[in-house]
Amino acid sequence: MDKQLKKDFVSINEYLNGINKELSNYEGRVVGEVADVTLYPGRSYLFFKIKDKDEGNPAILSCMMWKTDYEVSGLKLEVGLEIIVSGKPGIYKPLGRFTFNTKTIELVGEGALKIQYEKLKAQLEKEGLFAVSKKRALPFLPERIGLITSKDGAVISDFQVNLGKFGFKISFIDSRVEGQLATQELLDSIRTLKKKDIEVLVLIRGGGSLESLLPFNNETLVREIANFPVPVIVGIGHEKDIPLVSLVADKMASTPTAVAHALNETWQKSIHKLDLDKEKMFSMFKDFVSSDQKNLNQYFDVIKMNFQSIFDNFSKIEESLKRSLVTIKSRISEIHRNIAEYPKTINGKMRILIKNVSEKTNLGNALLLFKNSFDKIRENILSAEKLIIKSNPQVLLKLGYSIVQTEGVLIRKISQIKKGQMVNVRVEDGAFDSEVKIINNK
């Protein structure tokens, strides 16, 4: 393609890109009555048409809207609903169709807004989103606070001025708080803080009419607040109708100052009662000690009583011991007396013994005794000699006696012999054997 041709024409894409660029300057807000809605379930966009009410001069605007933006709007498009669409026009190139790319939709007029507000309020109430039982208490001594509001205006400074210096750590996100675009920004801010380590979320803005507070009556936003992981305080000034975001919050206030006071509350209470706590501690400790003292006294009494009882018993035992000692003493005396008597007895016996010995050891007597004994011994010897001489068998044999033996045994009795038995007979000068013929008993 040469330069000449290029100057004469452009491609459709190029042409429409140029047109769209120009059309983007026609950003606007257009009011109309919904004429047709195609929701395309499962797709990420939807189409609808709005038309002017003036039947004599009909005009239609075809609109395209992303589903995400539609959900944020909080509206349900129905034929006949009067709305304002905000966005930019353009040509949808694949179809070559003029389309109004809608960013936001809103109801027209206080009356319609009021109806929408009441309808949503009734529905959320029915779901129990505003129930008192769902309200969470603000944390005790909160430190980490998430704050969402506009950085411009008096609201943020009122909040900061009234917030006590208790070491709050505030994570702040600047957000629009008015107009249709505010809804999305507020949602983004809330979702961002949801991931932060905070103990309480604060959402504040100044007062306004139902229309100016429209984002704070947005269903998506209300549900986001209801599901926020930590307690939420909403401080929004309002004329008559309480914003739904305030109703769903764990605590609502109508000014930023009131919100700051709510956050200060537990800190101030704790600090105000610092001295009181100190006094209370000392006073209770004093009671402790006096109570302990009382107990100690009681213990002393018990110990005293027990000791007295020990002493009483001791006295009894002492008495008993004393009595025992007397008995032992008298017994000892008795033994002592006995021991004292012993030498006398021994002495007496000894004297008799010594006397006998003394008598026996007298020399004259001793000689006499000796002589008598000697004579007696001599007599005994002589009689023994005679007896020996008389008993000598040789002498007896000489006298004519004989000794009869059989098989070496002396015969003393008739019973020792039998008739015919051989016996040996010894006489003084020899012996002979003899046979028993006759036995004669005495």
Next chain:
Amino acid sequence: MADKKINLKESLSKLNDIVAWFEEQEEVDVEAGLEKVKEGAKLVKDCKIRLSEIENEFETIQKQVE
């Protein structure tokens, strides 16, 4: 002395716990009570010092657009 700055919240919470402890006691333990009083008195003093110097911290963060 380079003491680490006390945490006001922790100290106040501890003090609250100590007062609650005294209120809950049924049996007297003077030794434990004395320890608590000493700790409590120190906490009161520390909190007052900390209160005179503590400031709020303010940090602006950017919202994440989904």
